[in-house]
Amino acid sequence: MRIEAALMTKVGQPLKIEKIELASPGPKEVLVEIKATGVCHSDLNALHDSTTPCPCVLGHEASGIVQEVGRDVRLVRPGDRVVLSWLPYCGTCTFCTRGKFTLCEMAFGPMFAGTLLDGTTRLQRPDHSDEKVYHYSLLSTFASHAVVPEMSCIKIPNQMPFAEASLLGCGVGTGFGAVVRTAKVEPGSHVAVFGIGGVGISAIQAARISGAERIFACDLKAQNLEFAKQFGATDTILIQDTPAEETIRAATGGSGVDYAIDATGSPVAFQSAFSSLKKGGSLVVVGAFASGKSISLPGGGFHRMGKSIQGSFYGDINPLRDLPMLAELYLKGKLQLSELVLEKIPLKQINEAFATFANPQALTAGRSVVVLE
Secondary structure, three states: OEEEEEEEOOOOOOOEEEEEEEOOOOOOEEEEEEEEEEOOHHHHHHHOOOOOOOOEEOOOOEEEEEEEEOOOOOOOOOOOEEEEOOOOOOOOOHHHHOOOHHHOOOOHHHHHHOOOOOOOOOEEOOOOOOOEEEEOOOOOOOEOEEEEEHHHEEEOOOOOOHHHHHHHHOHHHHHHHHHHHHHOOOOOOEEEEEOOOHHHHHHHHHHHHOOOOEEEEEEOOHHHHHHHHHHOOOEEEEOOOOOHHHHHHHHOOOOOEEEEEEOOOOHHHHHHHHHOEEEEEEEEEOOOOOOOOOOOOOOOOHHHOOOEEEEOOHHHOOHHHHHHHHHHHHHOOOOOOHHHEEEEEOHHHHHHHHHHOOOOOOOOOOEEEEEOO
8 A cells, every 4th residue: 555654865864755555464463553663862863874764654642543464463443543562572582481571582683674574575666666665663553554463552541632642651650650661669759850851751741650759850841840830749950050960969868769760871960860869769761872872889887878779671561451541541641641742734744743852842741643544
């Protein structure tokens, strides 16, 4: 079938809206009509990454309606509303059998190669018959339709709106999971969140829902911090001349926080987040550090502080369990998603949404969401 898609043709160049061919789904694949797709900073990173195979249809945070299923698909059927998960898992490897689904290695080879799980693509430019068009994160949602793995399709209630649902599959699931699944934040605790983007805002919401007494939002943008207040931040710290950890310690009687969530990918913020912890505190690192970057900590007294550091990939969630749970929290009025949708735009405006990330005056704690009719 012929679909409309935003195509990455060269590294760092604006996406091009083109008509491309999408093949039918394979035996364990699903054809989804994309109804809404969030514009995530990870897509921008991929656009500027020389290792991204080109041409490529980006996009990995989406919701839609199942249109067709392969002969061996059992999880969904045509007409189902779904949110898409960019990290399917096998269910049988050492990690999966221990419940560590985000550590399953099944998807990474094909993901980095720009293919689906079987090592092939379903996309082709009509006027470039000998040229592959690659997938991104097994999904390629900057398009009217996508063929995706069955395990990427997570059913959601029919009353769940598409724009809000689209956010669950990446930023919201990651930030929420980092707090609930990785850190296991307890009621009455103090939490600091570094980096108030889509992941950071979701971490703040999760800390609020978990019953945290005090939640510190730390960011370089005043507008992001003001935005964070409506999601549960009790204190905001504009990171300028005074290190955030000094402000946090002063506000907590010198002790620090029980948990810190680092959603920045900055080695400097990592050190600050670690230093903001009280003895026995836990640091969860969910931000991705750039290749070649290193992180370091002061060694003196490290062994007697009892602090822990843990990486959290995709929030350590089980998408089949946790994404429907997040949808239910939204429908019950406990999880704010509508407020995260900063604007709804057509596909043709996607480059404008990307430009927002580089604007120092722009609010970047929510999402631009592409809505497809």
